[in-house]
Amino acid sequence: MPGPQPYRGLPPELVASPEFQRVCRERDFAQVFLLTKKKAGVYPSRIAALCGMTPSRVGEIMAGRRSLAHIDVIERVADGLRIPGAMLGLAHRPWEIPATPTEPMRTADRSSASVGQADVTEEGGEPSGIDDLLTLADGKVTRSTLVALQSSVEDYWRRDDEHGGASLRPAVVGHLRYVTQLMTGADGALRRDLQSLAAELARLAGWAYFDARQFSTARTHFTQALRLSRGQDDYLFMANVLSCMSLQATYDGNPADAVALACKAQDSARAAGDQPLVMSMLHMREAFAQATLRDSVACHQALDRSRDAYELSRGREVEAPSWVRYFDESKLIVDTGIALARLGEAARAEPLIAEGLRRESAAQQRGRAFHAFWLATAQLQQGSLDAACESASLALDFTASLDSPRVAGHVREFHGRLAPYAREAPVISFEQKMREVLG
The missing domain is CATH 1.10.260.40 (lambda repressor-like DNA-binding domains)
Known part of the structure; x- marks a missing residue:
């Protein structure tokens, strides 16, 4: 048998x-x-x-x-x-993370299959999943394949913005794996475009794992994105990845690394030419890191540079990259407030965060959840317990429709700061709501 x-x-x-x-x-x-x-x-x-x-x-x-x-x-x-x-x-399992292809690989030549072998085959050398079967059946990659994949990436970013990135991880990594396999069957301009798409998928995977608070795996994918972009002279893309890594380093308790990454991102953006909106966002990343270091002078200098660069971006004929257009005046205002809250300058932070939250679109659920948390933080720093719990409850309302452990983690951190007021009615009410939303 x-x-x-x-x-x-x-x-x-x-x-x-x-x-x-x-x-x-x-x-x-x-x-x-x-x-x-x-x-x-x-x-x-x-x-x-x-x-x-x-x-x-x-x-x-x-x-x-x-x-x-x-x-x-x-x-x-x-x-x-x-x-x-x-x-x-x-953490991401070893068999999930494809190696970066370095040269075309012939399907029939097993001796040269040095890239991603564990991901491409299973027992008996047969295809391990539907993506592999589709790749083998396609035979060749067309420009329409690339357009369809780019459309998927745009949809992933939209869903990340609306609902959080944690639940997207398996799908994004699957697409990344698929694109890296497609690269082996393409050449010339199409291969370069596929490599750029793989880099963007790696950045998206890094962001999704960052949103899930799985920082080590996120760093692996961000590094993969930088590696894939090497040699393409896409300085703005590299600045984008480095800015994500800077933000993660701030969250991960490495603010000195975050400053270095933000400054490197600024250098990369300067190499791309005149991009004031990108520079404004990158100076804000530096401000976050300096605030975490409690360097008030450096933080305020970075905030000033961010504001000045934003003013330069107004009315510019050269359109900013799509990935930075979220950084509008409302975002500048609220992020300035967050940096000040990180510094402990709560009285100056609160009205800025409140104004930014008021201006934000209802569709920006994750951003509004973050900003409600920071508003609660600034209010608690000033001793306004009732207002702080009310703002934190608002953050919970937004969190209920998200799959973002990063947001949920913020809310739990805020709850930890309420320990000295555990017997107060606003805290008891907030705790009850937190149990209902977060379990």
Whole structure:
């Protein structure tokens, strides 16, 4: 009798289903295994073999008599069943991250398959997923393929802006993997365009992992984006990636690195020519980092440069890149307030953040959630407990429609600052709402 068929991974429709994503997020492995059996036809004995467990242990987990808590076992499940690490709250798994192609690879020449081999094939050297099958079937890449992929990237950015980036991670990484494979079958101008698209997808993946507060994996993808952009002399793109890395370094408690990255981004933008709006945003990134360092003089100097560059950008005939157009006057105002709040200058920060929040579009849910949090922070710094809890509750209202652990983390950090006022009515009311929204 023939042996069991090589395992190809879970069906894409199962991985993408809200139910499966929910049980993975909750680490409800009884339901993970039950859905794997029901929807993918992978029975307990096969699950056990794939995940390095005994069949009896898998049976006990499915019956609810045992649970999984050790991170090494959870990682074995992710790797065995090919569940993206992000879905289980893990770092990106090694098999998910494709290497950067360095030269065209012939499908038939296995000896030269030095790039992304683990991602392209599974047992027996056969395609491991639908993307690989589509790549092999296509035969060649056309300009229309590139246009369609670029449209997908634009849609991802829109969805990130409206709902947060955490839930986009599996799809974005899948597209990144697909594009890096397409690069092996293209040459000339089309290959360069695909490489630029792969760089943008890597930046988007980095941003999505940053929004999920998985900073190490985010840094991996940002670095990949820089590597892919090397040799293309796209200085504005490199400035964009470096600005993202600067912001992440600020969040990750490395403000000195954040300053260095922001300054490097400014140098890159200057090499691209006259781009005052880009420079305004980059000076603001530096201001955030200087504020975290508590360097008041350097922070205010960066804020002045940001404001001056923004004024220069008004009425310019040269259109700014699309990715920086979000940085309008409202954003300049609210970010100035946030930098001042980071410095502890709450009285000056509060009216600026409030004004920026008032001006913002209702569609900018994540931005409004962040800004409501910073408004609450400035109000709490001034001892206005009622107003602070009201603003924090507003942040929760916006958070309810987002999948952004970065926003949720901010709200929880704010809650920690309320500990000295735990018996106060506004705090009790806020805590009740936080439990309802965040669990």
